[in-house]
Amino acid sequence: MSYIDNIRTFVRVYELGNMSAAARDQRISAAVASSRISQLEDYLNVRLFQRTTRQLNATEQGHIFYSGAVKVLEAIDEAEAAVNSVTDNPRGSLFVAAPLGIGRRLIAPQIPAFKEEYPLINVRLRLSDRKLDLTAEGLDIAFYLGLPEDSALRVRKIADCPRLLCAAPDYLKRKGQPKSPDELTDGTHDCLNLRYPGAPEFQWPLQVDGETQRFAVAGPFETDDGDVLTQWALEGHGIIMKPTFEIADHLASGALVPVLTETPPVPIQLGCLYTHRRHQDPKTRLFIDHMAQHVAQSLPKAG
Incomplete structure (x- = not known):
């Protein structure tokens, strides 16, 4: 299996463009990944990558070998899947x-x-x-x-x-209960947003009079971690929009309180x-x- 392992490592190095990242992906050390590439190059008697201290780029031979290597691995995966499909013990x-x-x-x-x-x-x-x-x-x-x-x-x-808009009782004591979705966009209330790099501009889709309306909310905090967002809401920093299953315990304990229940978010x-x-x-x-x-x-x- 060593030759196949070498090919799998080569494919991941090619796709990720980084030896260390490919090694982590393969659950091996960077030294092992580098050794596998060297073994493959020795066997093929070509250079598959040009290496510098800062960059790793595929050679022309590397590009050619990649297209064939992917097909080989796909064929192996399909063959293994076919065998597993006729056994009682998929693995x-x-x-x-x-x-x-x-x-x-x-x-x-x-x-x-x-x-x-x-x-x-x-x-x-x-x-x-x-x-x-x-x-x-x-x-x-x-x-x-x-x-x-x-x-x-x-x-x-x-x-x-289903999703809910909710906030901590302390926040609502300070800011008051929002009376309409417009208060989410006019600066009356603080909204806490889930964002990640490259995410589009965030809008909250709410059901208003039987139709979906989108509100471009804004607030003091943003994060790419949903649980951090919930924690900020629990600490009274603003209103969040969350799937009900994520905050069920906090709703049951009263740590979070639903708001604008007549204009709930569209289910996700x-x-x-x-x-x-x-x-x-x-x-x-x-x-x-x-x-x-x-x-x-x-x-x-x-x-």
Whole structure:
């Protein structure tokens, strides 16, 4: 398998453009990654990368080899998937990503049961609120909240998640209860926003008189971590818009109080993304089916 391992490492180095990043992605040391590339170059008797202290760029031979190497790895993956599909024991690793909130509260709790049912499948879960590139980051499945932008990926909708506007009682004591959504944009109230690098201008879609209206809210704090946003709201720094399942405990305890309940946010879609090729892998289908069933069932309890 060493030659195949060398090819896999080469592909990740080529795609990520960085030896250390590729090593982390492959769960190996940078020294091992470098050694694999050197072994491959020795075998092919060509230079695949031009290396300097600051940059790593593919040579012409590297570009040519990459296009063929990807096809080889795809063929191997498809062959393994075909074998797994006719056995009762699908095996291998699944690399899964999810935003922090749904990852911690909805996805992670279901993984042990999935592992118990399919003991030969290992799940590697990565949690992040930033936008992820499935191909570049070597992911099999990425869960999302909202509407996906990349039409090249396949989409599996799981559920529509209700959302609420809410704030801490101390904040409402100081600022008062908002009486209309216009107070979210005219400076009367502070809104706390979830943003990440490259995110579009943020607007809150609210249901007003049976129609969706978008309000360009603003406030003192922004973050790319949803739990940090909730903590700021708990400390009385402003109003947040959150899926109900993320704040259910705080609502039950009274630490957060719903506001503008007559003009609630539009529910947000929960789903997952995967490539067409990944869907041919039975362990991918099994994991998605498992999550679709159990996560959807857990939403009413969380909300």
